[in-house]
Structure formats: C-alpha cells, structure tokens
Amino acid sequence: YAADNVRARGQITAAAVLVAEADVLAYGANVTTTKGSIGVDEPFPFRFQSTAGAVDLRRVPATVPVPRVESLLxxxxxxxxQFGDPFIIGHATFARSAFLGATIGAGTVGSIDTRQKPLRFSGDGGIDGINLKRFGEGLDVGWLRDPRYxxxxxxxFHMDGAGTSAAALTLSGDGHVSIAELFNRSGGALRGREARRVADRIGERHRDRP
Structure with missing residues (x-):
C-alpha cells in the first residue's frame, strides 16, 4: 500500500499507533481518518473510521477484492x-457516487467480510441509470450482456453475495424497479409499468446466477 501528502496526528503507545486524525492521497482518492489504530505486534491488527472521496476502483491495489471498473465513489x-494473515471486515455509507455510469444514491450502504471463505459482501440502497449491457461487460455477468435485455x-435493491470470480460468484437479493426502459424483440422501447414488469421477471429468472 502507498500514500502521498500524508498529514497525521496521534500518539504511539507500547501496544499500538493511535491516529487522532489524518489526511492522505492514496491511489488518486482523498482519505480523511477521524479515528484509527494499528497494533505494533503480530498480526498487526488495525481499525480505521474514515471518509474517502473520488475513489476509482481501477486504481486501488490488486490485493483489495473489488471489481476493477470505472467508478467515482x-x-x-x-x-x-489485520495485516498479518490479512483480512478486513467493514461497512460503508455512500454519498452520491458513480459506478459503471450509474448513480448510487446517498445513504446506500455496503459491507464486506474477507475473513469468510469465500468472502462475503452485501449492499442496500438506491441506484439510477443501470445500463444492463454495460454492467454485464464490466462485472463479467453473461446474461446481462444478452441483447434481449x-x-x-x-x-x-438489497443484495448479498459471496466470492469474487465469475465462476464462483453467488448472488441473492431483492428490490423494486422504479423506472425502466427496455427493448422488446421487435426493437421497440418498453417503458413505465410494462418495462418494470419485464425487469422484475428478468431478475426472478436469473437470481443467484453468475
């Protein structure tokens, strides 16, 4: 891991480095920590309470288990x-953000636990403007690339998932579609209630499929 423009204040004890506040620029993102600690002995446990801005997942370290897709979070x-035998357990609350061209609504929440094998994650909140084909290509989800959709x-949405690779990924969830614009077989656009009914049927048909 690496960071630039580090400015921090805290103290060092016999057991840990305690961070009272810190500002860093890491992989293009601005990170402000309001409370944190790092243990000085193996396995070097840590905890951070922070705010991150302008996070592009394509720029984060390869060791972080996230999709490398266009984003501004x-x-x-x-x-x-902990850093020794590493794992992370965390949760996040989003401000308005962008992910693969869609808008994540303020207040959307997510969690991750890499101590579980396979790792587990979840999300709950609002998202606008999901281009199904673009999501399918970016996240390597085959059925989303189907021209029929x-x-x-x-x-x-509410979603629970496990795994990282397309072959091992499992997803389950529910939610409701508020706006949809889909294309029927003749090339015409479906909007409003008709499109929402189709979107709901698509979700039911492909639930839990990679």
Missing part, C-alpha cells in the same frame, strides 16, 4: 482487520 467507512433500469 465517495463514502464513510468503518473497517477493521438491452436497456436501463433504476430502483432500490
């Missing part, structure tokens, strides 16, 4: 874990 997070949807 801002969120508050509380994360704990071309279009965009918006709504509220």
């Amino acid at each position: 801002t969120f508050e997070y509380d994360v704990s874990g 071309a279009g965009t949807v918006s709504g509220h």
Whole structure:
C-alpha cells in the first residue's frame, strides 16, 4: 500500500499507533481518518473510521477484492482487520457516487467480510441509470450482456453475495424497479409499468446466477 501528502496526528503507545486524525492521497482518492489504530505486534491488527472521496476502483491495489471498473465513489467507512494473515471486515455509507455510469444514491450502504471463505459482501440502497449491457461487460455477468435485455433500469435493491470470480460468484437479493426502459424483440422501447414488469421477471429468472 502507498500514500502521498500524508498529514497525521496521534500518539504511539507500547501496544499500538493511535491516529487522532489524518489526511492522505492514496491511489488518486482523498482519505480523511477521524479515528484509527494499528497494533505494533503480530498480526498487526488495525481499525480505521474514515471518509474517502473520488475513489476509482481501477486504481486501488490488486490485493483489495473489488471489481476493477470505472467508478467515482465517495463514502464513510468503518473497517477493521489485520495485516498479518490479512483480512478486513467493514461497512460503508455512500454519498452520491458513480459506478459503471450509474448513480448510487446517498445513504446506500455496503459491507464486506474477507475473513469468510469465500468472502462475503452485501449492499442496500438506491441506484439510477443501470445500463444492463454495460454492467454485464464490466462485472463479467453473461446474461446481462444478452441483447434481449438491452436497456436501463433504476430502483432500490438489497443484495448479498459471496466470492469474487465469475465462476464462483453467488448472488441473492431483492428490490423494486422504479423506472425502466427496455427493448422488446421487435426493437421497440418498453417503458413505465410494462418495462418494470419485464425487469422484475428478468431478475426472478436469473437470481443467484453468475
């Protein structure tokens, strides 16, 4: 891990480095820590309560288990874990953000636990303007790339997942579609209630599928 423009205040005890506040520039993102600690002995446990802004997932270290896709994320997070035999457990609350061209609504929450094998994650909140084909390509989800499902949807979701690779990934969840624009077989656009019904059927048909 690496950071630039580090400015920090805290104290060192016999057991830990205690961070009272810190500002850093890491992988293009601005990170402000309001409370943190790092143990000085193996396995070097840590905990940070911070805010991150302008996070592009394509720039984070390869050791962080996230999709490398176009994004601009801002969120508050509380994360704990350890550097020796590493893992992280954390949750985040998002401000308005962008992910693969879609808009994540303020107040959306997410969590991750890499101590579980396979790692587990979850999310709950609103998202607008999901281009199904773009999400399928960016996240390597085959059925989302199907031309039959071309279009965009918006709504509220809840999702639980496990794993990272396309072959091992499992997803489950629910939610509701508030706005949808899909294309029927003749090339015409479906909007409003008709499109929402189709989007709901698509979600039911492909739930838990990679």
